[in-house]
Amino acid sequence: MKKLCFLILLGSTFIYQNANSQVSQDQLKFISKFKALEKELPRERIYLHTDRDSYYLGDRIWFSAYVQLGSFNMPSDLSKVLYVELYEPEGKLLERVTVEIEQGRASGNISFTEKSDKPGIYKIKAYTAWALNFGPSYVFQKNIEVRTGEESKLTAKEQDFDVQFMPEGGILVAGLPTRLAFKSIGTDGLGKDIHGVVYREGAQDSIPFSTAHLGMGVLEFTPQQNGEYYAEVNGKTFPLPEVVTEGTLLSVNDDQDQFSVNVLSNSTDVAGTPLLFAHVRGEVFSAELVNMQNGKGQVFISKAQLPTGVVHFTLLNQSGLPVAERLAFNKNEVDELEVSLSLSDEEVGLRDRIDLGIRVASETVGEFASSASISIYDDSIDPFNSNRPSIVSRLYLESELEGHIEHPGFYFSDHSQADEYLDILMMTQGWRAYDMSSVLEWENIELYSFAEQGFRVSGRITGGLLRRGQGEAPVMFTMGTEEKQVQVVTTDEEGNFFIDGLKVYGSEMVEIKANDKKGSDNITIRMDDQFSHLPTEKEETSQVIGALLEQEITEENQYESPLEDEVFERAVEASTEAEQFIEVMMQGELDEITVTSERIGFNEEEINEDYTERMLKQSEARGSYFDLDEKEWMRSATMPTIITQLPGVTFVLPDILSINTGTRSFSTPVEPIFLINGVFTDLDAVLSLDPDDVQTIGVMRSSVDLAIFGAQGAGGAIIITLRNGARFEPAKGFIQTNLVGFQLPVQFYSPRYGVNVPSDYPTNDARLTLHWEPEFEVSSSGSSLSFWANDVPSTYRIIVEGVTETGTPFYQTRTVTISE
Template identity: 30%
Template sequence: MMISYATLFRKIPLIPTVLVLLLAAFQWADDDFTGQIAARLQKYRQAFPQEKAYLHLDKPYYVVGDTLWFAGYLTEASLHQADSASNLLYVGLIDQRTGKNVALRRVQLSGGIGHGDIALADSIAPGPYTIRAYTNWMRNFSEDFIFKKDIYLFDETGTPASSASSKTDLQFFAEGGHLVAGINTRIAFKAIDGDGLGTDAEGFILDQQKDTVATFKSQHLGMGRFQFEPAPGKIYTAFLRNKNGGTTRFDFPKVEESGFTMMVDNLSNPLKMKILAYCKLPGSKENPVHVVGHSRGIVAFVAKGKISDKGLVMSIPTTDLPDGITHLTLFNEQNKPVSERLVFTDHSRRLRVSLNPTRKTYKPREKTEVELTVSDSAGNPVETSISVSVTDASQIEQQPNDQNLVSYLNLSSDLKGHIEQPGYYFDAEKSERKIYADYLMMTQGWTRFHWDDVFRDSLPEPRYFVEQGISLEGEAKRSGRKLSDKTMLSVYLSSDSINSFMTAETNQSGRFAIHNLVFSDSLNLRIQGMNKKGNQNLSFTLSLFQPFSTTMQKVPFYPVTVNSIQLSEYLKRAAQDQEIARKIRESRERLLQEVTIKGKKETQRDTRKLYNNADASLKITPQMASSAMSVLDMLAGRVAGVQVVGSGMNASVFIRGNRGEPQFVLDGMPVDKDLVTNLNVQDIESIDVLKGASAAIFGSRGGNGVISILTKRGNENYDYSQEIVPGVLISKIAGFDVPRDFYMPDYQVKKPQDNRPDYRSTIYWAPMLKTGKDGKVKFQYFNTDAATRVDIRADVLSPAGIPGFAKSGYTVE
């Protein structure tokens, strides 16, 4: 029952090929390499289609006892369409100090969108945490591909002392990947402090004669760039100037005597980017090359040319490139990748989202109405889903240029490592944002695949499959040994609202799996063999879900920026709110202790019985079970009108002289006789016999009567801690988590509980709002008691894969 990922992921069309201006010896490739590279990329993408997950959190930090609310988005990775194949999103909370999962949620997605919450109980220690989101399919790839966001969980003591090192790390990156002697190029660099964040840096480069050949100084979040031409035979070393006046030595890229380099100018002309390729190879004056541009694995262009002594210049229009990152690769004459470079394009082709409160100023506890409007870049209304968070700015400080859906899909999800202040690169008010984005491309560039994988003739089978529901997997053994042939299994699933019987078959080694189960909370599970012999020798082991592996950080860092006054206010209000909640619980407990309820106890009806009363009912005792080999043996001679012929597995049964055998029912589900005779007699609770008119509820199937078997484990009151019966596995399996409703008071209706103070930090949370055909939706809520500034933030994703983000606010006086 394994799902085919190849059939679930839609075929994604190629990006329209961009036109190009011909310069020097450059022209569009029309040889076999063009078709080969496009076919290889498409084959790889179809075999290993990628997904992207994103979480919108209600706020950037929390306090012990609080609730973390999240909205989940899942898209396919190439065009960001919100209908990726997976319908199950895993959301885990990781303690950065231990790497352990302290919470895991299974979120059911509809159209790529879902939501949930994590109660931050007192048992969760304060400190730095990472919240992650991923699908089972994403486990086939690197941990770098999953969504991660760092948060902090405070307690009443407030901000901890930083345990991070003050040591600075400095790295240098040659543009295109290599330094080649005698070829002028550019060097990008990035300096990171002990907290893992960019830090100001300046210094100089020395050759082995201790001569200064270059200087550098960072311009944005520890990043910068400088021109450099390495000399043949030279070895270079970098020195960082420390704040105390000293210097620290760092490695500098090695100089190669021959090779290729590639430089890209994506800033001078807003409509075109210029690619400059150079090479130095012994005995070669003209070197045929190809340049391949692809965006998220979809070919944008393939061009070819010859690099002469003066190099090769290509001018590529960027108007048809998608928003986000385009990956450029230079291939040599042997079609081997020799140089790579990422470029970032932002055409602002995103949704236009506006948040408009009806007024700029409100009063405490006053009803607030906000109109949200979504349109595309052409101004047309968009019908789509939205998540909205409203917070008290006196308690919650929004992080500077924080992550949002636009910045994640178009930038962070396709770069390596932690991206600091990703929203900066999409803020039109930041005049230097494009230059600094280019620094980012040169220092944290990466790819979701390696070209060696793309050109491999045979691709490996994925280990993990696409999930559209809950999966049940395990292994069956006989007498502790692996099975030697396929074995049929009976599987019974039950809960308060579900009673389902199904069959499964192991493979020859005993592995079995059932996929696409859709249920909430948990289900009781019973598995046993269906063969007539040897069932008691079977044993079962379930394969529990293993969360994505965790790479521990060397030093836990303090991941949020928060003003001490805001933090103090937040902690004070959170403590007041939790104390009020504690007193309310205690009051309710005392009230319940004083109430005496009198009345006749109503006998609860067994939901496994479709009938009201049986013609005969047999309660199974240990003595009856000990002398029987099967259910039919226990019936023999004990129920009037029931005739049992033979014994054990070969017995036959007839009711009131009917020539045909009766219909068998197991815990309310019609089943075959073979399954019934194969049941462990120690597991039987009772047997009901229905004759004539009593069996009419089962229609024509009950024409020969009905024998209804009720098992101990099918009873909702059964104690699962009792001894497990040989040959039978009894367990519980977790389903989709049911999201809780976000509490919002209604101050228009007077209630006793409204007398208590209201200083909630998250004032309103709506994870799944929807705009109408006019692109609009209105939402209402009541302000708290705080006189404060209120922040409103919204993430939006259209079905076509276009993201949007907006923020707004107002004052409460």
């Protein structure tokens, strides 16, 4: 730890110790501005650990989130709101959930139930509003395969391809030897192996080349001024970058324990003494003057001086302007961790208890306390890929490079050429996470969004005949049922208002009351969409070969894969049981289930009648709504008649309406919620509607669905959508709306046989994910947890990911076998 602290201090003071009087004021100004940029605008890096990489329709995706801040990947305290989104294969947003970030950690789930029936490749995105300021690489993305049990494997098709050429120093300069990196990409976005030849117009010389790894490669040559260069590959022609007459090149060689950085130049831009500085994730760790002689210079930088990660080498001329840049990757032994996973038994029987011990340590520093997440799943269903993305590849590599990186785990493996191919990746990915051109004027950078500490309510007050914005209008905001939160704000000159930083869990009904500045309530309140500040573009995902995931599995499957239809039946059985457990828990009835010796407090008849049947009835009622275009007779009926057609709804004239939500209660029935076009209203407003104006009407009774309304949803909800053109005018100067908040916590279904479930409980335990632990604290001396086997013999994969107290990510895996 002392060594790491020393490196941090060294990185902060190195320039002043070594640069002395030869450093120009302009160079010093640039470095100072760059350091201020990272200090004032630190970057959040986000990673999501999911319980599996493939799912079946009806499953829940369980996720654990890590939000790390700044150069040293410490837990973020900047943002409190994390958005997690699921996109279907065509790119349509399927669902968005928000989870609360506490000390850089968050967890939650997304369910496919009744939202989509399409197999294919789905995409998960996770981001904070603050992370959106820094480009797409700071938005976490992951592709997952979703199956139905009926799809057939897609076969590979001959694809078109493109080849891009990227000089190591950024340009081709006549007469200066250079390394030219290239990457061939197929229409599926994946690397394609090729062989080709580079030619120069009007010349006889040619340079053959071929890819070395995943469509990437490097060729070396000295470009000449006369004649344009082009490449021929499989009958196609691709131009090389233009050759310029003068310029400056930066090349980097990996010399075991140090980087050798070479500067070649025939340009007056580097007259004087240029300055080479190196930063990792925005923190400057080295700044060296380059002694140029005959257009050549060289600097050696110790790897021990740099932390693990992408190193950005930037060359500044005497005027303090960037003239060349090169990325390299450093692996520092200080960041190498030993993660030990110990099992009570490597092979266990059905429903046996399994103890897992976890310890995180480093040879150079010692043991660490850590925050981890743990997934244990059937390895024959979701075969393990050792080159898969992990928290290590995400925080060290993927967040610094734009676009999809194939097999990111490979670059952290023991493969003999992993470092060589990683350097080619540094040259070919070609994107810089730090825009050097904006450093000197970083104070003028326009931010997409500020860091969110909570949710925002915003809208606009208009009035008068022309419905102009009403400035200086008082707006009173009220939220909560038992303990009301009240805030009063004033509109700006355009009539806009907002309240920031709201803490909402589940969902809350809010009331907005307003007058114009003269006290009149003859105004209109228009509320903004709560998530209108978030991106809305589609997220299309390649569906080639069933999945990128499938194509990226490089290990031989050690286990015989079960038949797909059998697995789907198993998945349905497991998800049904899990959803029933979640339903009971959300109704607050879980505490009623107790274990006495070897049996649960309910007998089998009580479970069947009071639990399973009720869940099935509620499941059937979830989608209960009517489209009046499909039931034309309703358009000539009265609203009370229409309402009583909804399942579970009882209406006694003139004004008593109740909804059977299936929950047991001995108190007075809770009043339902009424929404018209998304606006909260009351029963009188519903009854006053003209049925001809109603497009759809539905009822929500399930506690899972009603959870979005929080405590107000306990009595059920009637949802009405009016036809286009039909008007619904809420009360003047007053509006109610629903604010969606943080997802309420849901416990993963993982029975503990002999503890909370009898060992001989007569159901088939078919869980695909055996255990899920989204937020597990590992002490410096190590920690342990227990989980129980299911009823399906197989080999199960244990994956542990996490971050130490010092911000170092780690990843480890092993297996356990369940036998008959």
